[in-house]
Amino acid sequence: xxxxxxxxxxxxxxxxxxxxxxxxxxxxxxxxxxxxxxxxxxxxxxxxxxxxxxxxxxxxxxxxxxxxxxxxxxxxxxxxxxxxxxxxxxxxxxxxxxxxxxxxxxxxxxxxxxxxxxxxxxxxxxxxxxxxxxxxxxxxxxxxxxxxxxxxxxxxxxxxxxxxxxxxxxxxxxxxxxxxxxxxxxxxxxxxxxxxxxxxxxxxxxxxxxxxxxxxxxxxxxxxxxxxxxxxxxxxxxxxxxxxxxxxxxxxxxxxxxxxxxxxxxxxxxxxxxxxxxxxxxxxxxxxxxxxxxxxxxxxxxxxxxxxxxxxxx
Amino acid sequence: xxxxxxxxxxxxxxxxxxxxxxxxxxxxxxxxxxxxxxxxxxxxxxxxxxxxxxxxxxxxxxxxxxxxxxxxxxxxxxxxxxxxxxxxxxxxxxxxxxxxxxxxxxxxxxxxxxxxxxxxxxxxxxxxxxxxxxxxxxxxxxxxxxxxxxxxxxxxxxxxxxxxxxxxxxxxxxxxxxxxxxxxxxxxxxxxxxxxxxxxxxxxxxxxxxxxxxxxxxxxxxxxxxxxxxxxxxxxxxxxxxxxxxxxxxxxxxxxxxxxxxxxxxxxxxxxxxxxxxxxxxxxxxxxxxxxxxxxxxxxxxxxxxxxxxxxxx
Numbered sequence: 001x002x003x004x005x006x007x008x009x010x011x012x013x014x015x016x017x018x019x020x021x022x023x024x025x026x027x028x029x030x031x032x033x034x035x036x037x038x039x040x041x042x043x044x045x046x047x048x049x050x051x052x053x054x055x056x057x058x059x060x061x062x063x064x065x066x067x068x069x070x071x072x073x074x075x076x077x078x079x080x081x082x083x084x085x086x087x088x089x090x091x092x093x094x095x096x097x098x099x100x101x102x103x104x105x106x107x108x109x110x111x112x113x114x115x116x117x118x119x120x121x122x123x124x125x126x127x128x129x130x131x132x133x134x135x136x137x138x139x140x141x142x143x144x145x146x147x148x149x150x151x152x153x154x155x156x157x158x159x160x161x162x163x164x165x166x167x168x169x170x171x172x173x174x175x176x177x178x179x180x181x182x183x184x185x186x187x188x189x190x191x192x193x194x195x196x197x198x199x200x201x202x203x204x205x206x207x208x209x210x211x212x213x214x215x216x217x218x219x220x221x222x223x224x225x226x227x228x229x230x231x232x233x234x235x236x237x238x239x240x241x242x243x244x245x246x247x248x249x250x251x252x253x254x255x256x257x258x259x260x261x262x263x264x265x266x267x268x269x270x271x272x273x274x275x276x277x278x279x280x281x282x283x284x285x286x287x288x289x290x291x292x293x294x295x296x297x298x299x300x301x302x303x304x305x306x307x308x309x310x311x312x313x314x
Numbered sequence: 315x316x317x318x319x320x321x322x323x324x325x326x327x328x329x330x331x332x333x334x335x336x337x338x339x340x341x342x343x344x345x346x347x348x349x350x351x352x353x354x355x356x357x358x359x360x361x362x363x364x365x366x367x368x369x370x371x372x373x374x375x376x377x378x379x380x381x382x383x384x385x386x387x388x389x390x391x392x393x394x395x396x397x398x399x400x401x402x403x404x405x406x407x408x409x410x411x412x413x414x415x416x417x418x419x420x421x422x423x424x425x426x427x428x429x430x431x432x433x434x435x436x437x438x439x440x441x442x443x444x445x446x447x448x449x450x451x452x453x454x455x456x457x458x459x460x461x462x463x464x465x466x467x468x469x470x471x472x473x474x475x476x477x478x479x480x481x482x483x484x485x486x487x488x489x490x491x492x493x494x495x496x497x498x499x500x501x502x503x504x505x506x507x508x509x510x511x512x513x514x515x516x517x518x519x520x521x522x523x524x525x526x527x528x529x530x531x532x533x534x535x536x537x538x539x540x541x542x543x544x545x546x547x548x549x550x551x552x553x554x555x556x557x558x559x560x561x562x563x564x565x566x567x568x569x570x571x572x573x574x575x576x577x578x579x580x581x582x583x584x585x586x587x588x589x590x591x592x593x594x595x596x597x598x599x600x601x602x603x604x605x606x607x608x609x610x611x612x613x614x615x616x617x618x619x620x621x622x623x624x625x626x627x628x
Contacts, residue, residue, distance in 0.1 A: 019458065023456065024524075025387055037342075042441070073337065131352075226336050
């Protein structure tokens with residue numbers, strides 16, 4: 001598998017400007033009155049996805065994870081660089097399906113592949129490193145993690161735990177009779193999720209935002225620690241899929257586990273109620289409060305959460 | 315090794331703006347009358363460096379390889395994103411030495427770490443993915459690979475083969491009595507090389523440029539193929555270290571191997587003699603000619619090179 005055939009046969013189709021693939025890099029033209037925002041995430045097999053997951057899903061999940069980072073900064077995606085390392089002797093079918101997955105997400109978000117790098121490894125690993133570029137209004141502040149304010153309401157953009165349940169089903173650790181729900185959870189785990197439209201909508205309204213990639217509790221803690229505040233949330237206010245509610249009721253899963261697993265990729269943000277009240281389809285789950293003894297804490301249903309640690313690897 | 319302690323203890327020291335490390339990404343402000351140029355290269359153990367090479371050298375080589383891509387586009391480096399995957403249980407000493415290596419190159423080129431991502435893998439691999447950013451004059455054309463013109467002279471910026479000889483010494487495939495030369499070759503192989511000052515100097519003068527990362531012949535072929543021309547070069551004009559000349563004379567190495575191995579990271583460029591004649595310390599090694607039968611060829615000492623294939627992995 002030579003680096004060059006590889007690039008030209010498949011990846012070059014994913015870029016508008018073929019010239020970019022001939023050179024080692026390219027220009028990124030920044031529109032007037034916009035600023036360029038960059039983020040970079042590497043996904044590797046057996047940490048972020050399984051080695052034998054469909055190539056199409058690995059590609060989609062990788063790209064959505066990066067898009068989600070831009071969403072959390074209220075930034076409209078423009079394009080991305082991809083560096084990929086594949087096991088020696090990876091067949092062309094894999095590459096073709098992987099590129100199909102990228103194309104699906106590209107079409108959805110109107111973004112292009114801008115360039116990149118490929119190699120093969122002897123360790124049977126799949127390594128996907130993406131650097132994603134987006135633009136946002138020059139005046140926007142990127143909703144930084146250290147900007148939560150006491151009195152801010154805490155919101156999330158959608159259901160928590162769907163990726164976790166998808167993982168359990170995928171690993172045969174949980175069975176589910178409802179086929180539509182099962183498919184939905186599996187798809188969430190395999191193909192990822194990102195909330196870029198909402199991210200852009202709240203860009204000039206929210207104080208602080210993060211995408212939930214490590215778990216609701218840990219990601220809320222990131223905001224709280226960096227802003228030197230604490231957070232108070234209520235489990236009953238956190239939107240859950242009806243099937244997940246049943247699983248909690250029957251004791252098949254522990255609701256706290258839902259908040260400690262990654263793969264949600266919903267937005268968690270806080271800000272002034274007045275500014276955010278007209279945003280549709282978001283869920284107010286709590287508020288930012290002063291830290292007792294100057295140490296950031298998360299309170300869930302009025303109880304201090306002892307350990308907010310979230311997702312580390314599969 | 316948690317992702318977060320890891321970032322904060324070591325990598326955050328490498329960035330001017332600590333805020334960048336709290337969030338998932340950052341803004342890259344583009345100066346007026348400049349354009350932003352981006353390149354991305356991933357280096358992995360046992361392809362681009364050896365698993366047991368000093369962490370400091372792995373870091374330096376990785377960053378220089380990326381700097382070299384900017385050099386070939388005549389672009390002044392500004393900063394970089396780093397995504398790194400390390401074997402589980404990598405000790406802090408490794409990380410500390412790795413960061414020292416990055417700092418050394420940062421100081422040399424006045425660049426900063428802007429952000430990134432870390433994880434650990436179970437395959438004992440070291441994976442370094444860098445996305446590098448630079449600025450160049452709005453009017454510069456990035457010396458693209460498809461812009462070589464018939465009649466252009468072909469130049470290189472320095473000695474060829476030093477990385478290859480360093481590799482042979484490193485692998486005990488070659489012994490060398492001259493200690494200073496030995497050290498020089500080993501250092502070239504382990505710590506990398508990049509020619510950014512020269513890249514910037516020729517940015518508005520050369521037609522086409524590439525950094526020699528796959529081997530002189532293959533990289534010249536990249537330019538020729540993309541420009542639909544052929545190249546004619548002379549081995550006697552290619553600058554070689556005196557020790558390498560001796561090795562060729564004694565038959566210990568084949569001079570063609572020097573031109574088929576990567577790790578040179580000198581610039582190979584072509585352009586109008588009139589525009590380039592006042593650039594110091596460059597070597598004219600041949601010229602761009604019309605392609606016979608419309609198929610790009612490289613002629614070395616008037617003979618057609620049958621196979622230009624260069625470096626693929628260690």
